[in-house]
Amino acid sequence: MEGLLTRCRALPALATCSHQLSQYAPQRFHHCAPRRGKRLVLSRMFQPQKLREDQVLSLAGRSGDLTCKSQRLMLQVGLIHPASPGCYHLLPYTVRAMEKLVRVIDQEMQTIGGQKVNMPSLSPAELWRATNRWHSMGRELLRLRDRHGKEYCLGPTHEEAITALVASQKTLSYKQLPFLLYQVTRKFRDEPRPRFGLLRGREFYMKDMYTFDSSPEAAQLTYGLVCDAYSSLFNRLGLQCVKVQADVGSIGGTMSHEFQLPMDVGEDRLVLCPSCHFSANVETLDSSRTNCPACQGPLTETKGIEVGHTFYLGTKYSSVFNAQFTNVHGKPSLAEMGCYGLGVTRILAAAIEVLSTEDCIRWPGLLAPYQVCLIPPKKGSKEEAATELAGHLYDHITEAVPQLQGEVLLDDRTHLTIGNRLKDANKFGYPFVIIAAKRALDDPAHFEVWCQNTGEVVFLTREGVLELLSQVQVV
Amino acid sequence: MEGLLTRCRALPALATCSHQLSQYAPQRFHHCAPRRGKRLVLSRMFQPQKLREDQVLSLAGRSGDLTCKSQRLMLQVGLIHPASPGCYHLLPYTVRAMEKLVRVIDQEMQTIGGQKVNMPSLSPAELWRATNRWHSMGRELLRLRDRHGKEYCLGPTHEEAITALVASQKTLSYKQLPFLLYQVTRKFRDEPRPRFGLLRGREFYMKDMYTFDSSPEAAQLTYGLVCDAYSSLFNRLGLQCVKVQADVGSIGGTMSHEFQLPMDVGEDRLVLCPSCHFSANVETLDSSRTNCPACQGPLTETKGIEVGHTFYLGTKYSSVFNAQFTNVHGKPSLAEMGCYGLGVTRILAAAIEVLSTEDCIRWPGLLAPYQVCLIPPKKGSKEEAATELAGHLYDHITEAVPQLQGEVLLDDRTHLTIGNRLKDANKFGYPFVIIAAKRALDDPAHFEVWCQNTGEVVFLTREGVLELLSQVQVV
Structure with missing residues (x-):
C-alpha cells in the first residue's frame, strides 16, 4: 500500500483536493436548458409544422400509406419526417419525448437492479448460425458483408450477443446472480410492409x-420483477396496458407475455375474460375456442398493439453459448435466462394514438416535450401591454420552479392572434398553455391557464400559476 | 376560441388540474439511482474484471492487436468487450461515462441553440448518389440491400440526409435561421484495419x-460559435486539445479545423508554432515546409488523435438538395452550411489514453462512472467494527449530497483486504476512494480519503468528507 501511495503521489497534479477539483469540475454548471435570462422561443424551433393536408399525404406516400392517427398527427405537426420506407427522422420534440421516456425506463430498470450495456448493431453471422436463427429469421434480418466478405446482420434483438458476452465471463459465481442487463438502442427489422408510422x-x-439467474425458481422471481416494473412504467405514463399470455415466436422459450395497449389500429387480436383475470393473444388459443380456459365464461375480443414483450427462455441460449456459473456446490451450471422488450419509439406513437383526439396530440404528462407554452398578446392588439408581463412570468416560472427549466416555451409569433396560437398549442398538446390577454392587465394580473390533459381552463394570478406548476412532475 | 373551449372540455378527464396531475405524474419520483436505503455494491456489478493478462491478449486478438494503453486498460477492467473486429460491447461503467459525456455535449450544444434530432442509420443510396459520395466514399461505406433490392448504406455521417430534410421544409424564412441541428447516434465506417479499441x-x-445560415457572414459566426462550444467542452473535461487547420477530405467545403488531443498513439501528425498561434495538420501543408507560414519561425511536430472536426461547407450540399430559405428580399436563397463532429466513444478512450498511468485508469472528473468508492474493513480483521460506520457514511453521503445519489459504490467484497480493494479502486479510477480502517474507530471517526485525480490522501471526519464531496460536480 505504501508503494501505491508513492505512485499515486507521483501523478502530476499536486494541488489540494478542493483546489484541484475546479480543474475537473466546470466553473459554471448548467442544465440542458438555455442560460438564465435566455428564453426558449417557438419561432426558432425546427419544426416543419405548416404542412398542408395535401403535403402530409404526399410525404407519407413515400413511406407507405397514411395508415393511422398518430402517424398523421406526428407528420402534420413536424414530430417525425419520413426518411425511407419504415424509417423516420425524429425531429426535436420527439427526441425530447423519447429522452424522457428513456429516463423513465432507466429508473424502472435500475430500481430492480438493471445494469445498462450497449451492444453493436453489426452482429456477426456466426452467432446467429449457432442458434439457427440466421436461417429461421429469414428475410426479416437485414444482412450485409464487410469489405473482407464477413457476414453480419443488423441486430433486431440480442439474445445471441448477450449470451456470448456473459459466457465469456469465466469466473461467474451464483453469488453474483441475477444479472439484469439491458440496453436502449436502435433495432432493425426488414418488415415486408412497414406501416403506421413509428408503430411498425x-x-x-x-x-x-x-x-x-442461478435456478429456474430464481429466474421466475426475476421474470415477475421485470413484469411488475413494466406495469409500474405504464402506470406512470397513464397507459392502461393489458398483460396477456403470448406466443414465444422466433425468440423461443417456455413462457411469454405481451403488454398490449388496446386500440383499433392494433395488429394483435386479444381475448379477455370479464369474469376472471384471464387474457391472451388469440394466437395462443385453439381457434375454435370461444370460452375462457380458466373459468369457462365467455371471452370478449379486442385489438391491441404490443408495447412490451417478456420471455422466459430457460437454457435455450445459455446451452448454445455455454453461459455458465459456478453453483452453490462449486459445479458449473447453465444460467437460466429471460428476455424482455419494450418498444421505445412504438410506445411514443402508441401513447399519441390512444390519448389524442383526431386533431390534437395529447401526451402522457411525463413525456410531453415541453410542459408549458406561454402565449403573449398579439402585436398591436389592445392587450399588447401584457407582453412584458408574459416575459416576466416566463422568468418567474423557470426561477421558482427549477424542474421546469428548459420546459417552458414562449410562443413569440406575435404577428398571429392569440386564438391561432392557442389552436396550434392545442394541436401540439403542451400540458399547460398560459395566455396573457385582457385579464393580465387587471390588478393583480390574471393569466388564462389551459390544462390540456384535463380540458380545464382557469384564471390564475402569478402566485396561482406558480403553485399549480410547482406540482408538475418532470423526468 | 369558444369552439375550441367546448371541444377541449369534452375530453374525458374532468377532475381538477391538481387532482388530475397525479394520474400523469408518478406518486413516487426517483432518480436513476437505487431506492433510498438500498446501496450500490461492487460485488453485483457486471464487470468481467478478473481477466488475467493472457486472457486480455486472447480476447483482444479477436479484435485486432492490442495496440494502445486505453484499449488494454479498458479490456482489463471490463469497460469494453470485443464483439467483432472494430466493434465493442460497452459495459456498464462505460455506458455511465458515455451518458455523462452526452449530457455535457447536450449542454454545450443547447447553450448555443442546438436542437437535437435523430436520423436513421439506414441511408438510401439515392441520397449518396446525388452527391457522388456513393462512389467516392468507396469501401468505407457499409452497404446493404433490403428485401425489395433497394440499396442503402449505414450512415457514417449525415450531410445528405439532413440537407434533404431541411430542403423538405418549404416555407423556411431567413428569420428562422440559423438552425443548429445535431444528433448523437451510432455511425458506421468499414475501416480496413480497425485498431486502438474505441479510438478507431x-x-x-x-x-x-x-x-x-442565411449568409456566408452569418455562417462564419455560427462556425466560430460551435468551435468555441467545442473548446468549452474540452476545457470542462480537463482535456488540453489543440485546434488545428485541417484538410476537408471527403466531406468537402472550404475551411476545416480539427480538435486534436496530443498523444503518442495519435494517427495524425500536427505542426505547432511555439512563437505564434499557428497550428495545422501536416496534411494541409506543403511537405517541404519546415517553417511557420504565419511568422516564419520553426515548427514543432507532435502526434495527435482527432476528437473533433469542423467544416465550413458553404452551399456544397444545399445546392445539390436545393435547401432554400426566403431571404430578406423575399427571394429564394441557398442555405450556407457547416458540419461539426465529435467522436463520443473516441473522446472516452482518448481521455483514458492521456490521463491514465500504465496500470491505472483516470477519468475526467465529470465523466467518472462513479464518483466515490467506499471500502469497509475486511471481514474478521481487527477493524471490522468500522463496517457499520462505512455503511452509515454511505447513507450520509447520499442524503447530504443529493447530486451524488447513484454515484457512490460500496466495495462489499469484504473477503478481500483493504489493500487489495484499494488496488482495484486505483485501477478503476474512482475520483474519491474512502476507506474505513483503524482510524474510523477513533472518536470522532476519521476516514482515509484518496483523491485519485490529485494523488492526495487525507484523513477526514464525517463532516470533512461531506464538505469535500459537496464540492464535487456531476453532470
Whole structure:
C-alpha cells in the first residue's frame, strides 16, 4: 500500500483536493436548458409544422400509406419526417419525448437492479448460425458483408450477443446472480410492409433486457420483477396496458407475455375474460375456442398493439453459448435466462394514438416535450401591454420552479392572434398553455391557464400559476 | 376560441388540474439511482474484471492487436468487450461515462441553440448518389440491400440526409435561421484495419451537428460559435486539445479545423508554432515546409488523435438538395452550411489514453462512472467494527449530497483486504476512494480519503468528507 501511495503521489497534479477539483469540475454548471435570462422561443424551433393536408399525404406516400392517427398527427405537426420506407427522422420534440421516456425506463430498470450495456448493431453471422436463427429469421434480418466478405446482420434483438458476452465471463459465481442487463438502442427489422408510422418501422428504438439467474425458481422471481416494473412504467405514463399470455415466436422459450395497449389500429387480436383475470393473444388459443380456459365464461375480443414483450427462455441460449456459473456446490451450471422488450419509439406513437383526439396530440404528462407554452398578446392588439408581463412570468416560472427549466416555451409569433396560437398549442398538446390577454392587465394580473390533459381552463394570478406548476412532475 | 373551449372540455378527464396531475405524474419520483436505503455494491456489478493478462491478449486478438494503453486498460477492467473486429460491447461503467459525456455535449450544444434530432442509420443510396459520395466514399461505406433490392448504406455521417430534410421544409424564412441541428447516434465506417479499441472502430458513437445560415457572414459566426462550444467542452473535461487547420477530405467545403488531443498513439501528425498561434495538420501543408507560414519561425511536430472536426461547407450540399430559405428580399436563397463532429466513444478512450498511468485508469472528473468508492474493513480483521460506520457514511453521503445519489459504490467484497480493494479502486479510477480502517474507530471517526485525480490522501471526519464531496460536480 505504501508503494501505491508513492505512485499515486507521483501523478502530476499536486494541488489540494478542493483546489484541484475546479480543474475537473466546470466553473459554471448548467442544465440542458438555455442560460438564465435566455428564453426558449417557438419561432426558432425546427419544426416543419405548416404542412398542408395535401403535403402530409404526399410525404407519407413515400413511406407507405397514411395508415393511422398518430402517424398523421406526428407528420402534420413536424414530430417525425419520413426518411425511407419504415424509417423516420425524429425531429426535436420527439427526441425530447423519447429522452424522457428513456429516463423513465432507466429508473424502472435500475430500481430492480438493471445494469445498462450497449451492444453493436453489426452482429456477426456466426452467432446467429449457432442458434439457427440466421436461417429461421429469414428475410426479416437485414444482412450485409464487410469489405473482407464477413457476414453480419443488423441486430433486431440480442439474445445471441448477450449470451456470448456473459459466457465469456469465466469466473461467474451464483453469488453474483441475477444479472439484469439491458440496453436502449436502435433495432432493425426488414418488415415486408412497414406501416403506421413509428408503430411498425424497419429501424426503431427498443429497450431489451436479458436476465441471468442461478435456478429456474430464481429466474421466475426475476421474470415477475421485470413484469411488475413494466406495469409500474405504464402506470406512470397513464397507459392502461393489458398483460396477456403470448406466443414465444422466433425468440423461443417456455413462457411469454405481451403488454398490449388496446386500440383499433392494433395488429394483435386479444381475448379477455370479464369474469376472471384471464387474457391472451388469440394466437395462443385453439381457434375454435370461444370460452375462457380458466373459468369457462365467455371471452370478449379486442385489438391491441404490443408495447412490451417478456420471455422466459430457460437454457435455450445459455446451452448454445455455454453461459455458465459456478453453483452453490462449486459445479458449473447453465444460467437460466429471460428476455424482455419494450418498444421505445412504438410506445411514443402508441401513447399519441390512444390519448389524442383526431386533431390534437395529447401526451402522457411525463413525456410531453415541453410542459408549458406561454402565449403573449398579439402585436398591436389592445392587450399588447401584457407582453412584458408574459416575459416576466416566463422568468418567474423557470426561477421558482427549477424542474421546469428548459420546459417552458414562449410562443413569440406575435404577428398571429392569440386564438391561432392557442389552436396550434392545442394541436401540439403542451400540458399547460398560459395566455396573457385582457385579464393580465387587471390588478393583480390574471393569466388564462389551459390544462390540456384535463380540458380545464382557469384564471390564475402569478402566485396561482406558480403553485399549480410547482406540482408538475418532470423526468 | 369558444369552439375550441367546448371541444377541449369534452375530453374525458374532468377532475381538477391538481387532482388530475397525479394520474400523469408518478406518486413516487426517483432518480436513476437505487431506492433510498438500498446501496450500490461492487460485488453485483457486471464487470468481467478478473481477466488475467493472457486472457486480455486472447480476447483482444479477436479484435485486432492490442495496440494502445486505453484499449488494454479498458479490456482489463471490463469497460469494453470485443464483439467483432472494430466493434465493442460497452459495459456498464462505460455506458455511465458515455451518458455523462452526452449530457455535457447536450449542454454545450443547447447553450448555443442546438436542437437535437435523430436520423436513421439506414441511408438510401439515392441520397449518396446525388452527391457522388456513393462512389467516392468507396469501401468505407457499409452497404446493404433490403428485401425489395433497394440499396442503402449505414450512415457514417449525415450531410445528405439532413440537407434533404431541411430542403423538405418549404416555407423556411431567413428569420428562422440559423438552425443548429445535431444528433448523437451510432455511425458506421468499414475501416480496413480497425485498431486502438474505441479510438478507431467500425461502429462508434458520434455527435454530428449541421448548421444552416442565411449568409456566408452569418455562417462564419455560427462556425466560430460551435468551435468555441467545442473548446468549452474540452476545457470542462480537463482535456488540453489543440485546434488545428485541417484538410476537408471527403466531406468537402472550404475551411476545416480539427480538435486534436496530443498523444503518442495519435494517427495524425500536427505542426505547432511555439512563437505564434499557428497550428495545422501536416496534411494541409506543403511537405517541404519546415517553417511557420504565419511568422516564419520553426515548427514543432507532435502526434495527435482527432476528437473533433469542423467544416465550413458553404452551399456544397444545399445546392445539390436545393435547401432554400426566403431571404430578406423575399427571394429564394441557398442555405450556407457547416458540419461539426465529435467522436463520443473516441473522446472516452482518448481521455483514458492521456490521463491514465500504465496500470491505472483516470477519468475526467465529470465523466467518472462513479464518483466515490467506499471500502469497509475486511471481514474478521481487527477493524471490522468500522463496517457499520462505512455503511452509515454511505447513507450520509447520499442524503447530504443529493447530486451524488447513484454515484457512490460500496466495495462489499469484504473477503478481500483493504489493500487489495484499494488496488482495484486505483485501477478503476474512482475520483474519491474512502476507506474505513483503524482510524474510523477513533472518536470522532476519521476516514482515509484518496483523491485519485490529485494523488492526495487525507484523513477526514464525517463532516470533512461531506464538505469535500459537496464540492464535487456531476453532470
